[in-house]
Amino acid sequence: MTEAGPYARTLAGKVVVVLGGSSGIGLQTALQARAQGATVILTGRDAERLEKAAELVTPARTEAFDVTDHSALKAFFDSLDGPIDHVLVTAGGPYYAPLASIDLDDADAAFRGHIGVMIDVARLAAPRIRAGGGLIVMSGTAPRRPTVGLIVTAATATGLSAAAATLALELAPVRVNVIAAGFVDTPLSATLVGDGLDARRAELRERLPIGRVVEADDVAALAIHLMTNTALTGSTFDIDGGQQLVAGL
Ligand SMILES: NC(=O)c1ccc[n+]([C@@H]2O[C@H](COP(=O)([O-])OP(=O)(O)OC[C@H]3O[C@@H](n4cnc5c(N)ncnc54)[C@H](OP(=O)(O)O)[C@@H]3O)[C@@H](O)[C@H]2O)c1
Numbered sequence: 001m002t003e004a005g006p007y008a009r010t011l012a013g014k015v016v017v018v019l020g021g022s023s024g025i026g027l028q029t030a031l032q033a034r035a036q037g038a039t040v041i042l043t044g045r046d047a048e049r050l051e052k053a054a055e056l057v058t059p060a061r062t063e064a065f066d067v068t069d070h071s072a073l074k075a076f077f078d079s080l081d082g083p084i085d086h087v088l089v090t091a092g093g094p095y096y097a098p099l100a101s102i103d104l105d106d107a108d109a110a111f112r113g114h115i116g117v118m119i120d121v122a123r124l125a126a127p128r129i130r131a132g133g134g135l136i137v138m139s140g141t142a143p144r145r146p147t148v149g150l151i152v153t154a155a156t157a158t159g160l161s162a163a164a165a166t167l168a169l170e171l172a173p174v175r176v177n178v179i180a181a182g183f184v185d186t187p188l189s190a191t192l193v194g195d196g197l198d199a200r201r202a203e204l205r206e207r208l209p210i211g212r213v214v215e216a217d218d219v220a221a222l223a224i225h226l227m228t229n230t231a232l233t234g235s236t237f238d239i240d241g242g243q244q245l246v247a248g249l
Contacts, residue, residue, distance in 0.1 A: 134175030168234030182240025209242030
């Protein structure tokens, strides 16, 4: 039986905040949330990029700021008119470097940009989140298969999952979940892979068990499911088309 009231499996009438919603996974999640009747609040750093996204999403509000800036993040949550239901955090990218090349300042920034942001968002957002709602943080599948160069990225991903489980207890009934993605075809991936993008796509189509590349839309569908299925909290959900099952992919 589908639950009613705050636990209804729908986004109609809900308020969804996407921190990092002007591109990729965040943008697709915002579009799907709007299509399901949610009120969407969209943020990102680059105001122009955000306004272009807003033309597609028609959010109730946009706000350009860096989520790693505590004062700006606090001002944003303080300025919200009423309660919210869901927050998705997609900000922050991977940091690749083998041990000898790790720049400690960059590594600190990567930890701050993922785990620090999760803690900050959890503290600022949780008091505003209605029963049945929650926080979702983007992460990756790097810890599943140890690989040289992924020390920082694997450690932040593991830390996010551990933090989600702990926060799910501390913030209950607010729910907290993590999405761990493999390769997703987004502007971020295009920037990271550069000239090799088409070859990478072809390799993934050839070798992934699903026979196609995972798109931002696929990850967005998982985010929407995590928002509307109120049985889910404290967990990490992998979405990689089976990438971690295939050696060397
Ligand atoms: N794509 C993949 O293959 C993949 C795999 C595993 C995990 N992930 C993770 O999933 C998340 C989303 O990735 P994506 O591929 O969708 O990236 P994307 O296309 O670059 O989108 C990221 C969004 O977040 C915003 N953003 C980035 N840093 C921000 C900050 N400090 N403050 C506020 N907004 C910020 C960006 O806008 P501005 O740049 O204008 O701020 C943009 O709207 C990232 O955390 C990424 O590491 C991605």
